[in-house]
């Protein structure tokens with residue numbers, strides 16, 4: 001180990017001790033001095049035979065002990081599982097990247113099987129030269145890699161009228177965060193040559209719903225990606241295999257899957273869209289539309305109702321996720337008393353715009369109950385609002401764009417419950 005890393009390690013250990021890691025060490029010492037532990041002193045089954053050979057699972061799955069880290073749906077939310085949604089198990093994940101296999105799905109007419117050789121992407125409308133790309137054609141353009149979150153506008157939408165669903169997976173799990181490899185849409189639009197009258201693009205998928213969406217040309221030329229890989233591998237069928245649109249920071253419904261056609265148009269093609277679905281109800285009953293950007297938001301993922309505290313008082317790692325569609329998260333505060341006092345959390349990967357940011361509060365739990373909250377701030381200076389503040393503007397009958405501060409009531413037993421504080 002180099003001199004510098006030794007130094008920083010010592011500094012880290014000092015910091016950790018200050019945060020209460022000393023109690024963890026004490027518990028570990030007690031364990032070492034206790035009666036013989038068969039897990040240490042006796043040869044265990046896994047050490048008395050041979051393990052599995054290399055080809056047992058050509059494409060690996062998580063070990064069976066992790067079998068509850070799965071997407072879940074809430075059957076009463078939608079009439080059937082075809083036009084439906086499920087939720088990422090964010091309470092059980094760490095870091096920031098969502099494995100595709102447990103990343104939430106939202107389909108309007110089911111996930112379709114579209115082979116690469118059957119894939120065609122047409123760019124037409126107000127262009128100098130209409131073009132049709134095969135999958136292979138796309139692979140021949142220079143591509144880039146970027147990590148972005150994708151949040152459904154309906155995430156947390158069930159919580160407007162009151163604390164409703166008991167778990168971070170259900171209240172905040174309509175989100176995933178992946179590393180995409182793809183071609184900037186700008187490159188393809190420049191290849192076709194956008195006419196000066198072209199101000200928007202109308203984007204369609206190949207599924208029966210088509211999920212047609214209009215996107216301002218300015219955004220399309222800025223950071224939108226035509227992506228074909230996620231987290232290093234091909235997109236999963238449910239996420240739009242073989243190609244989907246990635247629209248950084250903007251609501252999930254614009255991220256058209258099974259991409260099929262991009263038409264350059266003069267104005268938004270509302271007649272072919274379901275835009276009325278994606279409006280925000282205001283307190284006076286008026287609807288607001290075109291609220292595409294996802295505002296700053298955060299959630300404590302552990303402890304939380306599905307991830308209770310399972311140990312006694314002493315060191316406790318409080319962790320969660322924060323994000324903003326307007327740029328990087330600059331700060332996350334955590335409150336243990338329902339928002340009366342705040343402590344600043346440690347950001348594990350600060351500075352990543354429009355991507356999930358992991359935060360930790362390495363703290364000491366005195367064993368008493370807590371009203372846990374987190375509050376995100378982004379680089380524009382925007383601060384995540386309380387539920388009361390949001391209700392003043394949006395009322396209680398809204399569905400979309402609920403980015404309010406969430407409260408978990410952590411009891412003395414370590415169990416947690418979804419509650420509201422006034």
Ligand SMILES: Nc1nc2c(c(=O)[nH]1)N[C@H]1C(S)=C(S)[C@@H](COP(=O)(O)O)O[C@H]1N2
Pocket residue numbers: 103104105106107108109150151152153176204205206207209210211238239240251252253254255256257258
């Ligand atoms: N073609 C198509 N694209 C689509 C949809 C769809 O039903 N069909 N659903 C949209 C919605 S509402 C969301 S929130 C995201 C969800 O992406 P995911 O299923 O990869 O999580 O895809 C969007 N893209």
Ligand SMILES: [Mo]
Pocket residue numbers: 106151152153154252253
């Ligand atoms: Mo969505």
